[in-house]
Amino acid sequence: MDQFIEQIVTGLSIGSILLLVALGLSIIYGSMGIINLAHGEFVMLGAYAAWVFHTYLGLGLLASLVPIFLVVAAFGWVIERYVLSLLNNRPLDTILATWGVGIMLQQAVRLMVGSELRYVQLPPALSDSMSVFGIPVSSYRVFLFVVSIALFGATWLLMNRTTVGMKLRAIIQDRSVAASFGINAKRVYALTFAYGAGLAGLAGALVSPLKSVSPDMGTGYVVDAFMVVVLGGVQSLAGTVASAFILGELSGGIAFLQNDTVAKAIVLLAIVVLIRFRPEGLFTARVRA
Amino acid sequence: MPSNVTNPNGLQRLIAQLAPILVVCAIVFALPVLLNNDFLLNKVARYLVLGILTISLGLSWGFGGILNLGQAMSFGLGSYAMAMALKLKTVPVHTGASGLPDFMVWNNVQHLPWFWEPFRSLSFAIAAGLIVPALVAAALGWFMFRGRVTGVYVSIITLATMVVINLVIIDQQSFTGGFNGITDLAQLELFGVAFDAYGRATYYLVAGCVLLSLLVAFAFTKSKAGLIVQAIRDHESRVRYFGYDVALYQIFVFALSAAIAGLAGMLYTVVMEFASPTFLGVQLSLSVVVWCAVGGRQSLVGAFLGAVLVAGMQGALSESAAFLETWTLVMGALFVLVVLFLPKGLAGLAQVVWRWIVQRRQASTRGVAQGVGQTEGST
Numbered sequence: 290m291d292q293f294i295e296q297i298v299t300g301l302s303i304g305s306i307l308l309l310v311a312l313g314l315s316i317i318y319g320s321m322g323i324i325n326l327a328h329g330e331f332v333m334l335g336a337y338a339a340w341v342f343h344t345y346l347g348l349g350l351l352a353s354l355v356p357i358f359l360v361v362a363a364f365g366w367v368i369e370r371y372v373l374s375l376l377n378n379r380p381l382d383t384i385l386a387t388w389g390v391g392i393m394l395q396q397a398v399r400l401m402v403g404s405e406l407r408y409v410q411l412p413p414a415l416s417d418s419m420s421v422f423g424i425p426v427s428s429y430r431v432f433l434f435v436v437s438i439a440l441f442g443a444t445w446l447l448m449n450r451t452t453v454g455m456k457l458r459a460i461i462q463d464r465s466v467a468a469s470f471g472i473n474a475k476r477v478y479a480l481t482f483a484y485g486a487g488l489a490g491l492a493g494a495l496v497s498p499l500k501s502v503s504p505d506m507g508t509g510y511v512v513d514a515f516m517v518v519v520l521g522g523v524q525s526l527a528g529t530v531a532s533a534f535i536l537g538e539l540s541g542g543i544a545f546l547q548n549d550t551v552a553k554a555i556v557l558l559a560i561v562v563l564i565r566f567r568p569e570g571l572f573t574a575r576v577r578a
Numbered sequence: 579m580p581s582n583v584t585n586p587n588g589l590q591r592l593i594a595q596l597a598p599i600l601v602v603c604a605i606v607f608a609l610p611v612l613l614n615n616d617f618l619l620n621k622v623a624r625y626l627v628l629g630i631l632t633i634s635l636g637l638s639w640g641f642g643g644i645l646n647l648g649q650a651m652s653f654g655l656g657s658y659a660m661a662m663a664l665k666l667k668t669v670p671v672h673t674g675a676s677g678l679p680d681f682m683v684w685n686n687v688q689h690l691p692w693f694w695e696p697f698r699s700l701s702f703a704i705a706a707g708l709i710v711p712a713l714v715a716a717a718l719g720w721f722m723f724r725g726r727v728t729g730v731y732v733s734i735i736t737l738a739t740m741v742v743i744n745l746v747i748i749d750q751q752s753f754t755g756g757f758n759g760i761t762d763l764a765q766l767e768l769f770g771v772a773f774d775a776y777g778r779a780t781y782y783l784v785a786g787c788v789l790l791s792l793l794v795a796f797a798f799t800k801s802k803a804g805l806i807v808q809a810i811r812d813h814e815s816r817v818r819y820f821g822y823d824v825a826l827y828q829i830f831v832f833a834l835s836a837a838i839a840g841l842a843g844m845l846y847t848v849v850m851e852f853a854s855p856t857f858l859g860v861q862l863s864l865s866v867v868v869w870c871a872v873g874g875r876q877s878l879v880g881a882f883l884g885a886v887l888v889a890g891m892q893g894a895l896s897e898s899a900a901f902l903e904t905w906t907l908v909m910g911a912l913f914v915l916v917v918l919f920l921p922k923g924l925a926g927l928a929q930v931v932w933r934w935i936v937q938r939r940q941a942s943t944r945g946v947a948q949g950v951g952q953t954e955g956s957t
Binding site for chain 2: 324372375376379380381382384385386388389390391392393396397399400508512515516519548550551553554557558560561564565566568
């Protein structure tokens with residue numbers, strides 16, 4: 290029984306990291322239809338930002354979260370403005386363009402700070418462990434879980450309870466009609482992309498104490514994040530949350546029964562089959578087109 | 579366009595379209611005369627093989643509109659087919675019972691697994707290198723296109739499938755050599771010719787396959803099926819309303835492209851003298867897309883040259899680490915620029931320039947003709 294609960298908790302922990310990484314991607318893909326292959330690099334930038342703030346400015350991880358969000362969001366804004374906004378009617382080409390941007394970011398980081406692994410310290414306040422259902426869990430993982438849910442809540446509020454969110458939803462429904470009502474679609478898109486990038490940066494900063502930081506750390510995340518978004522359904526934030534935890538539990542569980550490689554292969558296969566039969570994802574109610 | 583071929587105008591056009599292919603292949607065949615360095619020749623052969631792989635992607639992406647992010651899957655399968663046959667031809671250092679490959683001995687495998695057995699025959703292996711990728715692609719194509727999966731989802735499915743096969747190969751170490759791949763291979767021997775990786779024979783084999791793949795792909799794009807595939811790329815539902823079985827044509831071009839990629843994979847094993855899981859890795863697969871986009875996805879020769887030039891440049895600069903790193907950065911920027919401003923790649927640029935030259939020449943001859951007419955005092 291203890292083992293079972295332990296598995297559940299491990300799954301929740303994997304799931305919260307998945308959610309952190311996938312949330313930004315879900316916003317960008319769901320609202321703009323852009324397949325952002327540079328997403329992993331935004332995660333990487335966030336992790337490096339955490340490292341830079343810590344080593345050069347002496348800022349702790351928690352204190353630097355807000356500046357990290359802003360820095361990576363600025364990167365996202367520039368990329369949307371000068372690259373992606375030129376590709377309005379060519380969704381497949383956004384895959385290529387963002388991949389090129391990703392390579393540039395990765396390479397620029399490699400040239401500037403080198404390709405050796407970097408380590409970010411756990412916040413001292415969260416470095417002990419606590420007991421969840423009688424199972425000892427590192428406090429930081431609990432913290433990640435809480436933060437990921439909080440960020441989801443903030444994003445939901447932003448989308449559904451603010452003017453910018455309303456404008457964005459209007460553009461998603463019909464860009465030209467929204468524009469004729471005086472909504473500046475370009476600006477809203479740039480802000481959306483910046484927000485998604487900022488979230489990815491936060492994700493990178495938050496996972497950096499758990500994994501080593503390297504220029505190519507993003508590649509793995511972007512694939513996982515995609516699977517989460519596709520499984521959850523493209524325009525469904527709640528679906529993203531559900532699928533992040535489903536995938537987390539699934540990979541945790543299969544990895545326990547078999548091994549990591551088999552877990553990954555089976556999860557991927559399941560997703561391939563799902564796309565074939567339910568391309569709109571598990572949790573999307575059909576909306577009127 | 580059979581009717582066009584019979585009239586002289588169409589024939590002329592056909593020759594004009596074939597000309598770039600023939601010119602490029604002539605250069606490829608002439609290269610060993612100029613390059614008297616076996617090491618360099620081996621490198622060039624390697625880039626040519628990657629060129630064939632990129633032609634295969636151009637066929638499915640540029641002409642079929644199917645952005646296959648897992649093109650390296652077919653390449654890797656072909657490569658392993660060849661490596662398995664060549665491995666069984668070696669005299670292993672650590673021989674197990676009946677010439678068991680060395681890595682199997684290390685992994686305590688007692689008998690040759692059943693699926694290795696037929697690879698004792700080289701002709702079976704070569705057939706498998708073409709047919710297995712084609713069948714896998716056809717099955718995957720059937721799975722996707724019968725369900726009318728399109729666009730981005732095709733890319734995700736192909737990428738995920740490739741990653742799964744890659745993971746399985748790495749995981750099943752005792753049967754596939756795992757992370758290390760299959761190394762220490764015998765030389766390929768066909769019709770009494772030994773293909774040493776650093777020999778001319780291998781180079782000419784690769785060059786011949788370049789010509790063959792370009793011609794097969796070209797013939798396909800000009801065939802009726804090829805035209806329908808292009809029509810599907812441009813407007814899928816309209817073709818469907820005409821009563822064509824859209825999925826069937828998509829499956830066909832997908833499988834044909836996989837077979838060509840399989841051929842490239844087999845050659846790659848011969849040139850590199852090993853097979854590795856990286857041959858069906860995400861990195862290579864995405865690089866192929868870049869080469870194809872830079873060269874021109876809707877031009878077979880363009881795709882081929884894109885691969886040879888970009889991969890060749892990368893290889894030439896990899897002598898110095900600092901150069902390579904900077905080059906990768908420049909490459910990324912170049913790629914973004916190509917996607918933004920040259921959606922048809924360098925081939926598209928060449929076309930524009932060519933048309934401009936032709937127009938200028940026509941304009942000037944017309945100008946002369948008018949001038950002549952005026953001096954003669956008109957009719």
